[in-house]
Amino acid sequence: MPLNIVAALAVKEIMEREKLPGTLKLWPGVGEEQLGTKAYYVRAGVFKDVDAVLFAHVSADFNVAAGPGGQSGMVSVEYQFQGESAHAAGAPWRGRSALDAVELMNVGWNFRREGGDQPNVVPQNASVWYFFRETDYDNVMNLWKIGDQMAQGAALMTNTTFTSRVLGSAWAGHFSVPIAEAMHANIKKVGYPQWSEDDKRFAVALQKELKVPVTGLNEQVGEMRQPSTTPSAGGGGGSDDIGDISWNVPTITLRYPANIQAGPGHNWANAIAMATPIAHKGVVAGAKAQAMTLLDLITKPQLVAAAWDYFNNVQTKDTKYKTFLRPTDQPALFLNKRIMDEFRPRMKEQYYNPEKHNTYLEQLGITYPTVRP
Numbered sequence: 001m002p003l004n005i006v007a008a009l010a011v012k013e014i015m016e017r018e019k020l021p022g023t024l025k026l027w028p029g030v031g032e033e034q035l036g037t038k039a040y041y042v043r044a045g046v047f048k049d050v051d052a053v054l055f056a057h058v059s060a061d062f063n064v065a066a067g068p069g070g071q072s073g074m075v076s077v078e079y080q081f082q083g084e085s086a087h088a089a090g091a092p093w094r095g096r097s098a099l100d101a102v103e104l105m106n107v108g109w110n111f112r113r114e115g116g117d118q119p120n121v122v123p124q125n126a127s128v129w130y131f132f133r134e135t136d137y138d139n140v141m142n143l144w145k146i147g148d149q150m151a152q153g154a155a156l157m158t159n160t161t162f163t164s165r166v167l168g169s170a171w172a173g174h175f176s177v178p179i180a181e182a183m184h185a186n187i188k189k190v191g192y193p194q195w196s197e198d199d200k201r202f203a204v205a206l207q208k209e210l211k212v213p214v215t216g217l218n219e220q221v222g223e224m225r226q227p228s229t230t231p232s233a234g235g236g237g238g239s240d241d242i243g244d245i246s247w248n249v250p251t252i253t254l255r256y257p258a259n260i261q262a263g264p265g266h267n268w269a270n271a272i273a274m275a276t277p278i279a280h281k282g283v284v285a286g287a288k289a290q291a292m293t294l295l296d297l298i299t300k301p302q303l304v305a306a307a308w309d310y311f312n313n314v315q316t317k318d319t320k321y322k323t324f325l326r327p328t329d330q331p332a333l334f335l336n337k338r339i340m341d342e343f344r345p346r347m348k349e350q351y352y353n354p355e356k357h358n359t360y361l362e363q364l365g366i367t368y369p370t371v372r373p
Helices: 002-018 038-043 098-109 137-158 177-190 197-210 242-246 268-275 277-299 301-315 337-348 360-364
Strands: 053-059 073-082 125-134 161-170 251-257
Touching: 002 053, 002 277, 038 161, 038 242, 053 242, 053 277, 073 098, 073 137, 098 125, 098 137, 125 137, 137 161, 161 242, 177 251, 177 277, 177 301, 197 268, 197 277, 242 251, 251 277, 268 277, 268 360, 277 301
Parallel strands: 053 251
Antiparallel strands: 073 125, 073 161
16 A cells, blocks of 8 residues: 555656646455455445545565456355254254354365364354355356355254355456556666665565575566466466456556565465565665656556457457356454454554654664675
8 A cells, every 4th residue: 555655646746736637546455365345346336436446455476467366256255053052962963053054165175174062062154254265257156056055954954044255256367468568568677776775685584584585686677477268267266356447447466675585475485574674675666667657647648548449349249247246245344353453452552753863773673684694
């Protein structure tokens, strides 16, 4: 988000100075790892009158992808079984174990079992959470249908009932070739940040610590990833609900170099760069490329026209967007609530105070770079 805020502020200033017409909109990617909001944004019509969307994601690289491939579609579903509690020793025959239903469903999927909350009570309620992931809408829906059938079978075998709720969803992304080409040209103009010797030393030390190939920090802009010939040619990958937006308005994702090629993803090793000059320099470089591409879209109507031509006549020629969301599905606002209630007060104690410290590392009392001798 800081990258897009910086880019928007810079472009806003230029638009006011040069009297350029247009509207910039910033929107939050809330609950991204849970795929929790963007499909709801689309359903609510947030992007109905938008010409183009420039998304951004942290990376160790400075690049942009075009066309399909590289992501998987997914729907996140929780099945909640309801049975009848009973004393597990005194009258177990009167109980209907919701946990048995969960176990039988998991046996059907050859998945891991879940445990009950008390060993001497037949569990009345139990739930299991599935990710149904595939490369396109139809295959995701097929997996979901199989999941529903297994839940029905498990409920029949245990004389329980079940409901299900969608916790998140994402289409596999398809990104605008014309806008990606414009973004890549701007990435080459901006180039990678000028890494200091301390930055390089820190990156190498982390890679050695994790016992991964020692490549240091990237410094050379590569070629743009070219479009795949078919929607699934790029193979499966992670899921991000920016995919839903990409099927409703021409969209790209800028990957900006604010991290180190070392961690396995979603790991402490991927987080530590965020407090260093590496992240600051990467965000600034990314904001420059984002702002330049925004100005291209504002000042070059032919780019917007080309993006929509690709969207209408190539991307959506044979594939039309259908939401995974059912009419009654609502955002899963309860996810992570317990964790955040526990940790947010402790996180607040670590918030950066720019009035007292020049850098966050200074506030933490850490000398940069701190590495093994």
